[in-house]
Amino acid sequence: MAEGAAMTRVGFIGLGIMGGPMAVNLVRAGFEVTGHNRTPSKTDRLVRAGGRAAGSVAEAVTGADVVLTMLPDSPDVRGVVLGEGGVLAHAREGALLVDCSTIRPDVARELAEAAAERGLAMLDAPVSGGEQGAVEGTLSIMAGGTAEAFEAARPVLDAVGATVVHVGPAGAGQTVKAANQLILAGTLELVAEALVFLEAHGLDTGTAFRVLAGGMAGSTVLDRKGAAMRAREFTPGFRVALHHKDLGIALTAAREAGVVIPLGAAVAQLMAALDAQGHGGLDHSALVQLVARLSGRE
Structure with a gap:
């Protein structure tokens, strides 16, 4: 079990080819994971592994210590993070937002600024390694943000990746x-x-x-x-x-x-x-x- 895993509640948004196995690996590492996906059936794998399914982004992130997003493109991430029913509207102050999607660097910086205004720290932490790496928990993760946010996220990132590196400020990961x-x-x-x-x-x-x-x-x-x-x-x-x-x-x-x-x-x-x-x-x-x-x- 990862250090601190038993105390860490994770909200996971986006349970597709990459996000699904990543969320399962977090459960196996001892994290309490609640996941949401636009297609509800994609939460089944997480539930079978011992996680919980949420019917909305708000339900998934409320009370979470760490929120992970794994979504297709910049507009998807912006909508989930900034939308009326989104992460920043419902995550608690002091929570950590980690976006593992691949999006534009300028959007990553925009979202990090918006998160900071709401009292949340944010990392852009895209991954490489494909579906096999996601299943095996051997992803390469390149994280942009503050050193403090990176260290706080490290137990979660280590549960899904084998190479986890802080590469610079917000946007650097992208x-x-x-x-x-x-x-x-x-x-x-x-x-x-x-x-x-x-x-x-x-x-x-x-x-x-x-x-x-x-x-x-x-x-x-x-x-x-x-x-x-x-x-x-x-x-x-x-x-x-x-x-x-x-x-x-x-x-x-x-x-x-x-x-x-x-x-x-x-x-x-x-x-x-x-x-x-x-x-x-x-x-x-x-x-x-x-x-x-x-x-x-x-």
């Missing part, structure tokens, strides 16, 4: 996450291109990937996504539509900083094309499908 999504998208694209290249030469791609994974070309992407890409199996661990959104955040933040990201821009366009073709619900490894189609092989 900026690091944008960099993460650039690297991830670029690696996925190159693995996809390599796979189609190997297939075109008639080679055994399983054997080829095994030796590539053992050298400098090895990566978590190759290890976790390679087999599914070879099989063209795209059950979502992280959806194309969400990665498309994340790359838009990265492009905007780069433009604001005056930074040129030509390779990032190229893969962002490919992800956008995949989404526009109606494949937004597939796993982002479906980039291989687009590469194969552009190569006339599908």
Whole structure:
């Protein structure tokens, strides 16, 4: 049990692919977790694990020591945090708000300021590691906010992540996450291109990937996504539509900083094309499908 877990009540908003297993891991670590999701059936997994289901955001956060949000996009987080029935309207003064969603850095800063005005501390603490990392409790968590808020949140974050780092002030977590999504998208694209290249030469791609994974070309992407890409199996661990959104955040933040990201821009366009073709619900490894189609092989 995490230190302080038995005394900590957690309200968790957003129990989807990532939030669901994160909330379950908090229960297993000894936290008292009350969860809410827009689709009520998604609270079932939490209830089976020993948590409680809430019928509203207000019910989930009332009396909570820590509130976690894991939502799709900036407008969703803004609405849940600032809305009339939202977190700031119902969380107690002194509570800690930790947003694990991936949103715009400027929105993260806006929400941190609003939280401070209501007497709450806030961290933007996006995560990386996909569904597998969420299930295993091995996520990488990059947190932005004050050092005091980070230390207060540490027991909760340690229950869901293996790499938990304070990266700077409010908004810094989201900026690091944008960099993460650039690297991830670029690696996925190159693995996809390599796979189609190997297939075109008639080679055994399983054997080829095994030796590539053992050298400098090895990566978590190759290890976790390679087999599914070879099989063209795209059950979502992280959806194309969400990665498309994340790359838009990265492009905007780069433009604001005056930074040129030509390779990032190229893969962002490919992800956008995949989404526009109606494949937004597939796993982002479906980039291989687009590469194969552009190569006339599908």
